[in-house]
Amino acid sequence: MAKFTTHYDNLKVSRKAPFSVIKAAYKALCNVYHPDKYQGRHDDALQIMKLINKAYAVLSDPIKRAEHDKWIEKIENGFITISSAKERSESGRPINKTDIGAYFFSEKCRSSTNDNNNFWIA
16 A cells, blocks of 8 residues: 555644644644744745644644544545545546545655655645
């Protein structure tokens, strides 16, 4: 199975993390990757912050978090594949949210960082 990264991975928390842990992780990552503080390229900092903000927006909303969890389960159980989601996206056809969830990640969306963290752009 192709490796995929979730919003939990982007915030570096476990799937069972309570909201307080998610919020603390978000704040800590914002302190490190804020464009005014980040030691790397400014463009990288902007991309990473966009990713961190999106992950926090999903995981802080109980409804969106439940949808994201269902999407993860579907991939893990083999109901959908990352490659099929990628093919549908690249072909220009609309992606059915009930098939793959609201979010998916692909290899070509990988963002590079100076400290080799695995951040993905959704």
